[in-house]
Amino acid sequence: MADSIRVLIVDDEERFRDTLAKLLSRHGFTVRTAGGGNEALALLTEAPCDVIVLDVKMPGLSGQQALPLLRAACPEAEVLILTGHASVDIASAMIAGGAADYLLKPCPTDELEGAIRAVYDRRQATRPR
Amino acid sequence: MGLRVLAVDDEADFIETLVKRFTYRRIPVTAAANGPEALARLDREDFDVVILDMRMPGMDGLTVLQEIKKRHPLVEVIILTGHASVEAGMQGMSLGAYDYVLKPVDFGELLEKANKAYERKKLNESRDHS
Amino acid sequence: MNPATILENHRPPLWPHTLLAPLLAGAAVLLALAAPPVVGFALALFAGAVCIGSALTLARRVRSGERQLRELDKRLLQSQKLAAIGELSSGIAHEINNPLAIITQEIDLARELFGPSGCPDPADLAEVRDSLDQIGKQVERCRLITHKLLNFARKMEPVLQEEALEHVIEDMAILAEREAKGRGVAIVRAYDQTLPTVRTDVPLLRQVILNLLTNALAATPQGGTITLATRRSDDQIIIEVRDTGCGIPPENMAKIFNPFFTTKEPGKGTGLGLSLSHGIVTRLGGTLTAQSTPGHGATFTVALPL
Numbered sequence: 001m002a003d004s005i006r007v008l009i010v011d012d013e014e015r016f017r018d019t020l021a022k023l024l025s026r027h028g029f030t031v032r033t034a035g036g037g038n039e040a041l042a043l044l045t046e047a048p049c050d051v052i053v054l055d056v057k058m059p060g061l062s063g064q065q066a067l068p069l070l071r072a073a074c075p076e077a078e079v080l081i082l083t084g085h086a087s088v089d090i091a092s093a094m095i096a097g098g099a100a101d102y103l104l105k106p107c108p109t110d111e112l113e114g115a116i117r118a119v120y121d122r123r124q125a126t127r128p129r
Numbered sequence: 130m131g132l133r134v135l136a137v138d139d140e141a142d143f144i145e146t147l148v149k150r151f152t153y154r155r156i157p158v159t160a161a162a163n164g165p166e167a168l169a170r171l172d173r174e175d176f177d178v179v180i181l182d183m184r185m186p187g188m189d190g191l192t193v194l195q196e197i198k199k200r201h202p203l204v205e206v207i208i209l210t211g212h213a214s215v216e217a218g219m220q221g222m223s224l225g226a227y228d229y230v231l232k233p234v235d236f237g238e239l240l241e242k243a244n245k246a247y248e249r250k251k252l253n254e255s256r257d258h259s
Numbered sequence: 260m261n262p263a264t265i266l267e268n269h270r271p272p273l274w275p276h277t278l279l280a281p282l283l284a285g286a287a288v289l290l291a292l293a294a295p296p297v298v299g300f301a302l303a304l305f306a307g308a309v310c311i312g313s314a315l316t317l318a319r320r321v322r323s324g325e326r327q328l329r330e331l332d333k334r335l336l337q338s339q340k341l342a343a344i345g346e347l348s349s350g351i352a353h354e355i356n357n358p359l360a361i362i363t364q365e366i367d368l369a370r371e372l373f374g375p376s377g378c379p380d381p382a383d384l385a386e387v388r389d390s391l392d393q394i395g396k397q398v399e400r401c402r403l404i405t406h407k408l409l410n411f412a413r414k415m416e417p418v419l420q421e422e423a424l425e426h427v428i429e430d431m432a433i434l435a436e437r438e439a440k441g442r443g444v445a446i447v448r449a450y451d452q453t454l455p456t457v458r459t460d461v462p463l464l465r466q467v468i469l470n471l472l473t474n475a476l477a478a479t480p481q482g483g484t485i486t487l488a489t490r491r492s493d494d495q496i497i498i499e500v501r502d503t504g505c506g507i508p509p510e511n512m513a514k515i516f517n518p519f520f521t522t523k524e525p526g527k528g529t530g531l532g533l534s535l536s537h538g539i540v541t542r543l544g545g546t547l548t549a550q551s552t553p554g555h556g557a558t559f560t561v562a563l564p565l
């Protein structure tokens with residue numbers, strides 16, 4: 001196995017992020033979780049990560065507000081938006097703001113995992129060594 | 130034809146007293162010990178106001194309320210219960226209960242509420258026919 | 260179609276009679292003074308005819324203008340409705356998709372724990388059971404949301420009854436009081452005893468009061484106070500629910516009545532309470548408003564016509 005992909009899950013729904021963390025860990029990812037944008041920023045100053053799975057609608061700092069801050073805090077991370085909010089406008093705005101992909105909840109775990117690996121591989125391919 | 134009451138509660142003593150007091154005022158009242166029995170009664174006979182407990186074994190009060198409103202939308206339901214929960218109160222009121230009353234309640238007040246609920250049913254009926 | 264084009268269609272022309280009429284009338288008056296009476300009389304008649312003609316044209320223009328305005332109104336309403344539906348659907352999608360996402364994951368996890376043999380490791384059984392419980396909880400959460408939504412869909416034509424206001428709200432106060440006591444919050448009543456009876460939909464108004472009391476309870480910490488006050492103001496009856504809780508920040512003030520706006524944790528509030536209440540009070544011919552000094556509590560005011 002190559003290096004384990006480091007994932008940071010940012011979602012205000014506690015049970016959601018805990019079970020997702022459990023599933024991803026079982027599948028070989030290294031996972032940390034945050035309940036909101038500010039907590040995520042704090043975690044990123046401790047250690048960087050490869051992929052950030054980011055919710056949009058959260059109390060406090062919303063996903064949209066957090067996106068540029070997270071990218072600034074950890075430029076090498078790819079951001080994958082995962083949200084129950086079905087707005088195409090927000091999706092395109094966030095992709096324009098540098099998010100790698102946008103997935104809609106509910107999303108089967110293998111699909112999400114596939115998307116995480118895909119954005120990670122893409123980053124590895126394009127990143128200057 | 131005046132107010133006809135159906136009282137639903139699994140507490141036998143409580144319901145017995147209630148029946149006595151309504152009867153004393155010459156108001157026709159029928160007792161049911163649980164939800165299914167109450168629903169069966171309502172299918173067979175006409176009632177105006179149901180006095181309903183929240184916590185009963187088997188079918189809980191909210192489900193009974195929902196069934197009553199589904200099958201007999203004009204029948205008014207007064208929830209009379211020892212179950213002091215704002216959450217249950219909100220659910221009960223939004224399912225169409227006329228009032229959510231905590232035990233113990235003064236019988237005179239309960240009667241007043243039942244009469245008001247009956248008045249509402251009559252208003253509703255006259256509008257439905259016009 | 261653009262509104263300007265509708266407005267310009269089929270409008271009777273204004274010119275020339277509307278200009279001609281006053282001119283001719285003026286001429287008739289002048290001539291009546293100078294010329295022989297017959298000429299003045301004939302001219303006056305002619306001017307009168309033109310006046311009537313232009314009045315008719317004006318009336319037709321006004322009528323057609325009104326028709327077009329109504330048409331515009333209808334379209335505007337339609338587009339507002341569409342915008343409201345859009346906002347509502349994205350709210351519903353979010354509120355239902357989140358529990359569905361949890362359910363999906365719990366199922367994936369449980370399947371995985373069952374393993375290829377179809378029999379979970381005894382060590383994992385508790386986790387499987389926990390997943391099942393969680394699925395049940397999330398289904399319940401969805402059910403609550405859809406039930407509240409059906410409440411919006413109900414016709415709920417108000418049934419108006421004469422009743423003493425205190426009789427309408429006191430049972431809700433008692434219910435909130437029982438719950439408040441357990442949390443060290445006091446409920447204070449400040450009822451105006453001289454109020455006349457109100458003519459309103461009693462159970463609908465109860466629903467509003469209970470909603471406001473529940474919100475106040477959620478916002479008020481131990482040791483706080485919730486005041487339920489009634490009073491009369493001109494031709495209105497006022498019901499106030501005041502609390503000493505956290506208050507509402509100004510940036511949220513405009514949003515609190517929107518369906519699905521909530522600051523509660525996911526699964527704790529659906530954000531439908533205030534929008535439902537607002538809808539009810541409006542249907543009762545009244546208004547529901549909020550004021551707050553953040554940090555010093557909030558006041559919700561129901562004003563009903565007498």
Ligand SMILES: Nc1ncnc2c1ncn2[C@@H]1O[C@H](COP(=O)(O)OP(=O)(O)OP(=O)(O)O)[C@@H](O)[C@H]1O
Pocket residue numbers: 474475478502504505506507515516520521522523527528529530531532533534556557
């Ligand atoms: N008394 C109050 N004090 C402070 N904030 C309030 C108060 N009442 C309402 N709010 C704010 O308005 C929001 C919307 O209230 P609303 O009743 O519509 O939804 P909710 O209480 O969050 O959820 P629900 O009523 O569906 O359980 C609340 O989440 C809260 O932020």
Ligand SMILES: [Mg+2]
Pocket residue numbers: 470473474528532533
């Ligand atoms: Mg609420």
